[in-house]
Amino acid sequence: MAVNHEDNKPVGHKLYSELAHKSLLRSDALYKYVLDTSVFPREHPCLKELREMTDKHPRNVMSTPADEGQLISMLVKLINAKNTMEIGVYTGYSLLSTALALPSDGKVLALDINREYYELGLPMIEKAGVAHKIDFREVSALSFLDQLLQDENNKETFDFVFVDADKDNYLNYHKRVIDLVKVGGLIGYDNTLWTGSVALPPDAPMLEFIRGYRDYVIELNKYLAQDSRVEICQLTVGDGITLCRRIS
Numbered sequence: 001m002a003v004n005h006e007d008n009k010p011v012g013h014k015l016y017s018e019l020a021h022k023s024l025l026r027s028d029a030l031y032k033y034v035l036d037t038s039v040f041p042r043e044h045p046c047l048k049e050l051r052e053m054t055d056k057h058p059r060n061v062m063s064t065p066a067d068e069g070q071l072i073s074m075l076v077k078l079i080n081a082k083n084t085m086e087i088g089v090y091t092g093y094s095l096l097s098t099a100l101a102l103p104s105d106g107k108v109l110a111l112d113i114n115r116e117y118y119e120l121g122l123p124m125i126e127k128a129g130v131a132h133k134i135d136f137r138e139v140s141a142l143s144f145l146d147q148l149l150q151d152e153n154n155k156e157t158f159d160f161v162f163v164d165a166d167k168d169n170y171l172n173y174h175k176r177v178i179d180l181v182k183v184g185g186l187i188g189y190d191n192t193l194w195t196g197s198v199a200l201p202p203d204a205p206m207l208e209f210i211r212g213y214r215d216y217v218i219e220l221n222k223y224l225a226q227d228s229r230v231e232i233c234q235l236t237v238g239d240g241i242t243l244c245r246r247i248s
């Protein structure tokens with residue numbers, strides 16, 4: 001979340017100022033209403049501390065917004081998830097949301113190429129008393145998933161997988177994660193509406209950063225829409241989340 005909610009002004013790196021409003025809702029007032037009414041009053045104090053610490057980080061645009069964290073928490077509880085995975089941790093907002101929602105013997109395998117980001121949020125994860133549920137690996141996720149798949153015992157073992165890393169690899173992640181998640185399990189792909197750019201004409205003005213990944217997100221969305229192994233649900237929370245429930 002890259003918005004200072006005291007005065008509603010974007011904070012963080014100037015380059016990302018256009019992305020500071022991390023919701024597809026185009027009304028700042030309405031988004032603030034959602035956060036102030038339904039999200040922040042229920043936010044765990046350690047999540048709040050982690051969010052406020054992350055707001056000051058130069059890459060804060062990457063953080064999962066608080067309303068999306070609340071959604072993840074609800075999903076984890078609804079499906080009684082126990083064995084979960086997250087691809088793309090950053091400072092850990094979605095990770096801590098997941099870990100708090102899991103039962104005491106629940107697990108989240110957390111993958112990121114950058115341990116330093118994870119360590120920024122680790123004190124708050126420890127303070128929340130859920131560090132024992134987290135198995136963090138500083139790895140490149142794609143090769144790590146390939147390693148997991150080499151062992152047949154890992155197949156169909158995950159209840160929930162949240163994917164929020166390099167957008168150009170999402171389709172590659174899907175082709176692997178689909179075999180790791182149980183039938184009946186859930187995969188969540190983040191940023192599948194990519195600030196709304198997926199619906200713009202290719203020559204529309206947009207940040208180069210957005211343009212660079214737009215085609216990959218569009219390709220993923222088309223692929224998921226025809227993948228008969230999953231039921232899908234496109235949500236407009238945050239930057240768009242596609243839920244995939246494995247059915248075969």
Ligand SMILES: C[S@@+](CC[C@H](N)C(=O)[O-])C[C@H]1O[C@@H](n2cnc3c(N)ncnc32)[C@H](O)[C@@H]1O
Pocket residue numbers: 062063064087088089090091092093094095111112113114117139140141142164165166
């Ligand atoms: C959008 S951020 C994740 C945000 C996070 N879910 C949160 O709650 O704040 C993306 C993360 O993916 C990581 N990442 C990028 N490419 C990766 C790769 N190939 N393998 C693993 N992690 C990667 C980055 O280091 C970054 O921390």
